Amino acid sequence: MRLETYEILSERIVVSYKFISEGPKGEIKKVVDYLELGFLNLFNLGLSDEDESTGLNNDKAISNNGDTRKVLATVAFTMQRFIYKYPQARILIEGNSASRIRLYRINISKYLNDILRIFNVYGLRNSKWELFERNISYSAFLITKKNNFI
Amino acid sequence: MEQKKKKIPTKIRLKDGTVLEVPQDIRFKEKWISARLLIDRVGLPKELEDL
Numbered sequence: 253m254r255l256e257t258y259e260i261l262s263e264r265i266v267v268s269y270k271f272i273s274e275g276p277k278g279e280i281k282k283v284v285d286y287l288e289l290g291f292l293n294l295f296n297l298g299l300s301d302e303d304e305s306t307g308l309n310n311d312k313a314i315s316n317n318g319d320t321r322k323v324l325a326t327v328a329f330t331m332q333r334f335i336y337k338y339p340q341a342r343i344l345i346e347g348n349s350a351s352r353i354r355l356y357r358i359n360i361s362k363y364l365n366d367i368l369r370i371f372n373v374y375g376l377r378n379s380k381w382e383l384f385e386r387n388i389s390y391s392a393f394l395i396t397k398k399n400n401f402i
Numbered sequence: 403m404e405q406k407k408k409k410i411p412t413k414i415r416l417k418d419g420t421v422l423e424v425p426q427d428i429r430f431k432e433k434w435i436s437a438r439l440l441i442d443r444v445g446l447p448k449e450l451e452d453l
Contacts, residue, residue, distance in 0.1 A: 290425075294441065296430075346433075381444065
């Protein structure tokens with residue numbers, strides 16, 4: 253028997269990891285946010301600069317602080333921490349510009365073997381998800397924990 | 403010159419006609435809308451649909 257129910261709402265989770273980028277432009281506060289979308293265990297990953305004066309995060313900032321590799325490695329590290337806390341999570345990465353998506357793709361490609369030890373990586377191409385492959389352009393990424401990784 | 407603030411919708415309509423309220427957390431509204439509409443449009447990878 254299927255009973256009629258009311259729609260239920262749950263509080264959304266936002267998990268934030270903060271770190272400081274150090275380089276020629278000084279210290280820049282960075283924030284990696286995992287925003288629960290409220291369906292299908294999906295979380296949106298966002299990387300932004302924290303603006304202390306406004307209290308807002310700017311995800312369109314291009315800091316050019318000469319440490320892109322270290323910043324992205326730190327983002328990957330937050331992903332490990334996050335997935336340990338929320339093993340069922342599916343992490344969606346849209347990026348807010350073609351150049352940022354390209355940057356993510358290049359770095360996923362570069363470290364793909366290491367990434368695939370822990371995560372499944374999907375790329376969105378022509379409105380369809382497929383397993384990530386090097387040298388293919390994608391418009392978004394979806395990352396989940398591998399079942400055999402504890 | 404002061405820039406006009408971009409209006410963010412308070413509701414979105416999904417493919418099946420369902421209308422959803424946009425969460426009021428100001429930091430993430432646009433990201434939420436973008437991701438929600440993307441998944442509504444393309445769904446999930448096949449392997450993840452059955453889980």
